[in-house]
Amino acid sequence: MGKGKVDALLGIVFGDEGKGKIVDVFTPRYDIVARFAGGPNAGHTIIFGGKKFVLRSIPSGIFDEGKTNIIGNGCVIAPDLFMQEAKELEQAGYDLKSRLHISRRAHLILPTHRLLDRAYEAAKGKDKVGTTGKGIGPTYSDKASRTGLRVGDILNNFQGKYNMMKARHEQILHDLGFTGYDIRQEERLWMQGIEYMRQFPLTDTEIELGKALKEGKSVLAEGAQGTMLDIDHGTYPFVSSSNTVCGGVCTGLGVAPSSIGEVYGIFKAYSTRVGSGPFPVELLDETGDKIRETGHEYGAVTGRNRRCGWLDLVALRYAIMINGVTQLIMMKSDVLDDFAEIKVCTRYTKDGIVTDEMPYDTEGWNAVYETLPGWQTDLTQMTGESQFPKQLKDYIAFIEQATGTPITIVSVGPDRAQTIER
Numbered sequence: 290m291g292k293g294k295v296d297a298l299l300g301i302v303f304g305d306e307g308k309g310k311i312v313d314v315f316t317p318r319y320d321i322v323a324r325f326a327g328g329p330n331a332g333h334t335i336i337f338g339g340k341k342f343v344l345r346s347i348p349s350g351i352f353d354e355g356k357t358n359i360i361g362n363g364c365v366i367a368p369d370l371f372m373q374e375a376k377e378l379e380q381a382g383y384d385l386k387s388r389l390h391i392s393r394r395a396h397l398i399l400p401t402h403r404l405l406d407r408a409y410e411a412a413k414g415k416d417k418v419g420t421t422g423k424g425i426g427p428t429y430s431d432k433a434s435r436t437g438l439r440v441g442d443i444l445n446n447f448q449g450k451y452n453m454m455k456a457r458h459e460q461i462l463h464d465l466g467f468t469g470y471d472i473r474q475e476e477r478l479w480m481q482g483i484e485y486m487r488q489f490p491l492t493d494t495e496i497e498l499g500k501a502l503k504e505g506k507s508v509l510a511e512g513a514q515g516t517m518l519d520i521d522h523g524t525y526p527f528v529s530s531s532n533t534v535c536g537g538v539c540t541g542l543g544v545a546p547s548s549i550g551e552v553y554g555i556f557k558a559y560s561t562r563v564g565s566g567p568f569p570v571e572l573l574d575e576t577g578d579k580i581r582e583t584g585h586e587y588g589a590v591t592g593r594n595r596r597c598g599w600l601d602l603v604a605l606r607y608a609i610m611i612n613g614v615t616q617l618i619m620m621k622s623d624v625l626d627d628f629a630e631i632k633v634c635t636r637y638t639k640d641g642i643v644t645d646e647m648p649y650d651t652e653g654w655n656a657v658y659e660t661l662p663g664w665q666t667d668l669t670q671m672t673g674e675s676q677f678p679k680q681l682k683d684y685i686a687f688i689e690q691a692t693g694t695p696i697t698i699v700s701v702g703p704d705r706a707q708t709i710e711r
């Protein structure tokens with residue numbers, strides 16, 4: 290952690306790596322926690338004071354009273370869902386209104402964006418992305434088309450702008466043959482959300498961050514989703530619509546590349562993916578089912594079954610390169626406690642070609658594995674690396690060697706205490 294620096298904590302595969310838990314462990318070390326991309330498609334699960342919270346748009350630093358939290362310009366925000374999420378935290382006793390600053394440049398997700406998300410997915414048929422249905426793609430599309438509504442618009446002739454945008458969306462929905470919806474109730478709640486948001490500091494967060502960094506404050510940029518869901522570097526078109534990689538920290542918060550310090554790349558000891566798209570390591574057998582059941586791999590936002598597979602070093606190496614990862618964090622190691630053998634994908638193959646580099650089009654590639662012995666030991670009670678079984682140490686060394694990057698934290702269970710720093 291560097292003074293006057295922004296450290297990034299990034300999911301480096303398909304999201305759901307357990308960022309929420311690690312941000313919670315890291316937060317005491319930072320002055321500011323900031324979200325830079327995505328929106329309510331994320332679901333960061335945090336267990337705090339014995340209660341489980343799922344944070345969608347709000348940074349995980351919110352549980353720590355002394356910290357400032359920022360929703361940066363690169364994020365998209367749904368006022369109704371934000372209000373729900375924030376009120377739940379307020380009811381649990383957390384003060385938000387002075388500590389949560391929202392960028393005026395962040396874009397608003399309208400109820401009609403959510404309808405468009407559904408309509409576009411329906412139109413795609415079997416090629417659908419399998420989105421979370423939160424309107425993420427259509428909102429970022431409007432941003433890129435320069436027709437979006439921003440948080441700052443709340444403060445200035447809002448209703449007129451809203452009506453115009455809604456009418457445009459309704460025309461598109463009509464053209465797509467997507468009719469028969471009734472969003473009156475949703476819209477009422479959404480407008481209440483707009484009023485509620487007015488009570489928060491709606492600010493120029495990039496300027497605040499610039500000043501804070503100059504004063505030597507430390508910032509943690511909390512990623513959402515993962516590198517393989519990045520709009521540029523993920524498995525396009527089966528991706529989300531923002532830059533989830535380290536470059537997104539700079540654009541999504543308005544901080545300079547030279548202010549980036551440590552880049553923590555977080556991954557699970559195995560792989561998961563939600564939604565459609567290529568997934569060469571996918572296990573469609575009882576091994577995959579066992580990983581899903583042991584790891585409780587069901588979506589935090591949609592409840593969907595997550596697709597499960599072995600660790601993919603092709604993806605990991607690619608993500609380490611794109612993000613400039615300086616330290617790796619391996620989550621959910623304990624989920625592999627009960628396997629006699631553990632496989633690791635080191636290369637992909639298709640039509641007689643073998644590669645260890647991420648192909649442009651991951652469709653149709655098969656994983657090539659190396660097999661390592663499992664540790665078949667309960668890791669969940671371990672408190673230090675010295676207690677690790679030899680097979681786990683070998684597994685860690687294998688990954689470090691293959692990626693050229695140290696694993697500095699190993700998580701062995703959901704609790705904060707089950708986090709072993711090396």
Ligand code: IMP
Nearest residue numbers: 304330331419420421425528529563564
């Ligand atoms: P969208 O972000 O809702 O547009 O969904 C695009 C793709 O990203 C879908 O495959 C989603 O399942 C996936 N996705 C979006 N957010 C998350 C996340 O937080 N964790 C895992 N997958 C996600």
